[in-house]
Amino acid sequence: MEATLRPASPGDAPRVAQLLIDTRAxxxxxAPSAHSDDEVREWVATTLxxxxxxxxxxxxxxxxxxxxxxxxxxxxWIMQMAVDPAVVGRGLGSSLLAQAxxxxxxxxxxxxxxANTGARRFYERHGFAAIEFSDGLAxxxxxxxxxxxxxxxxx
Numbered sequence: 793m794e795a796t797l798r799p800a801s802p803g804d805a806p807r808v809a810q811l812l813i814d815t816r817a818x819x820x821x822x823a824p825s826a827h828s829d830d831e832v833r834e835w836v837a838t839t840l841x842x843x844x845x846x847x848x849x850x851x852x853x854x855x856x857x858x859x860x861x862x863x864x865x866x867x868x869w870i871m872q873m874a875v876d877p878a879v880v881g882r883g884l885g886s887s888l889l890a891q892a893x894x895x896x897x898x899x900x901x902x903x904x905x906x907a908n909t910g911a912r913r914f915y916e917r918h919g920f921a922a923i924e925f926s927d928g929l930a931x932x933x934x935x936x937x938x939x940x941x942x943x944x945x946x947x
Contacts, residue, residue, distance in 0.1 A: 793851060793883050793884060794851070795857065795887050796850045796851075797888065797891055798847065798848060799844075799847060800847065800858065804841065804855055805833075805836050805840075807858075808841060808846065808848065808858045809835075810833075811856075812836065813833075819910060822905070822907050822935065823905050823907070824933070840860055845862050846860045847860075849884045858873070859874075859888040859889070859891075859892060863896075867901050868898070868899070869901050870900065871902075889914075893942070899942065899943045901941045902939075903938065905933075905938075906937060922938050923939050923940065923941045924938070924939040925938050926938075
């Protein structure tokens with residue numbers, strides 16, 4: 793699936809929020825959101841998108857994926873990644889991740905839930921290695937997570 797990647801604009805916030813909500817509902821039923829759908833929408837519109845670092849994947853004029861990145865503590869971070877559940881497995885996540893791997897300074901880190909085996913396989917296939925496992929007490933969902941990292945030069 794061929795996508796155009798571009799920085800998110802304020803007008804994308806409702807769709808980005810819906811992607812985050814739909815992805816969690818579909819792929820992470822074991823980790824219900826610590827926030828209501830309305831709180832997620834508000835956060836995306838007032839904090840996530842205006843803060844920058846959000847890229848959307850657009851196909852035929854429709855936003856079908858989003859990724860949020862940041863630079864904190866000497867590392868680059870993939871803070872959020874979501875692809876419309878109807879098109880998962882068709883390359884949009886790989887396109888978003890490829891951009892991050894090209895553009896972000898190393899090391900790049902991200903968290904995912906230990907139970908999210910699909911995401912774990914995806915990140916491992918793209919060169920990320922698990923560096924820490926937690927019991928989840930430090931995250932809002934209280935769900936065991938895993939910290940992934942990729943080091944070295946971009947390939």
